[in-house]
Amino acid sequence: MQLVVARIGRAHGIRGEVTVEVRTDEPELRLGPGAVLTTDPPEAGPLTIEAGRVHSGRLLLRFAGVRDRSAAEALRNTLLIAEVDPEETPEDPEEFYDHQLVDLDVVTADGTPVGRVTEISHPPGQDLLVVERADGGEVLIPFVHAIVPEVDLAAGHLVVTPPPGLLDVTGGEPADGGSDDGARGSDL
Known part of the structure; x- marks a missing residue:
């Protein structure tokens, strides 16, 4: 089962970081360092999360191989998709x-x-x-x-x-x- 977990926003800074619009209630699980995500459009990925941090209330991610602002900006509006076991359920019962x-x-x-x-x-x-x-x-x-x-x-x-x-x-x-x-x- 595939879940859209985020949408990449604008580039942040000059070292390849991007803002992301989080679309999961479990960002620490789905968007942590080492996570490999497929993308929509498919040719943008797969992307491996190298690092993440919160800045001014927004999640910033850096992907392996994305090292500058131009490469980060090229990913804008790309959807990040995680593979999830169909039997898996969220931790919160609500x-x-x-x-x-x-x-x-x-x-x-x-x-x-x-x-x-x-x-x-x-x-x-x-x-x-x-x-x-x-x-x-x-x-x-x-x-x-x-x-x-x-x-x-x-x-x-x-x-x-x-x-x-x-x-x-x-x-x-x-x-x-x-x-x-x-x-x-x-x-x-």
Whole structure:
């Protein structure tokens, strides 16, 4: 199973470091020195992480063989992809990998079927479950504990307690999921 764990941003300095947009809840595991990552586009990699550090709140990485600003800038917008055992689960029981959530049935607290998770969207702010309804429509459900209080992987479903109007909208914008309090995590 492959997971997108980061996107390379701009070059930092003149010695080949790059900023990265982290897309994993486990950066110390996925983006540590020695990690070998495949890339999208494939011709940019594979890349081996030589060193990493945090500077002004941003993660900076240096890759083996990337020694100057020009080489680092050439990697901009490249996705970093890690190989993960499909049976592996995040350490935090309230976090899930995207592949664990896709294809789960979605039901309300009273058991009413809503649809099936087809993908996970990761816009800024909070993750969204993209749910295909039985009628062919689509609804976006904020993946926060207040709205998705239960994920039962063994049973193959998740339970939603949607705010009024959330499930009435098909193909539109999701209702406001509130603050980030109770946000749940999902890795790509």
